Amino acid sequence: MDIAKFIYQLQTSSIQEFKQILKGFDIQLSDKEIKEVYPLLQEISITWLVLGVPVTIQQKLINTLGEQRAIDLFHQLKQKAPSSLREK
Numbered sequence: 001m002d003i004a005k006f007i008y009q010l011q012t013s014s015i016q017e018f019k020q021i022l023k024g025f026d027i028q029l030s031d032k033e034i035k036e037v038y039p040l041l042q043e044i045s046i047t048w049l050v051l052g053v054p055v056t057i058q059q060k061l062i063n064t065l066g067e068q069r070a071i072d073l074f075h076q077l078k079q080k081a082p083s084s085l086r087e088k
Contacts, residue, residue: 003046010041025080027073036064 013021015038022029029037043057061070 003049007044007046010044013041027076027080029073033065033069037061040064 010018010021015034018038018041019034022034040057040060048054058070061073064070065073
């Protein structure tokens with residue numbers, strides 16, 4: 001699946017589908033965290049691949065999860081991303 005289709009899948013997923021996507025990537029979030037992070041899916045943009053995640057989104061994630069949990073999640077996502085999307 002290409003990244004644009006994946007972003008669309010995230011943005012149109014139900015909370016249950018989002019849980020399954022996370023499970024498929026072996027990313028652990030509590031039900032409370034999922035409910036809090038889920039609305040942020042609507043803000044995902046393919047431009048983040050080039051420009052990085054905007055500071056405003058990073059701040060929303062930190063406000064939602066707490067700083068250390070947000071950092072841990074970011075590192076998990078980087079590790080599990082396809083190699084073509086990882087920083088060199």
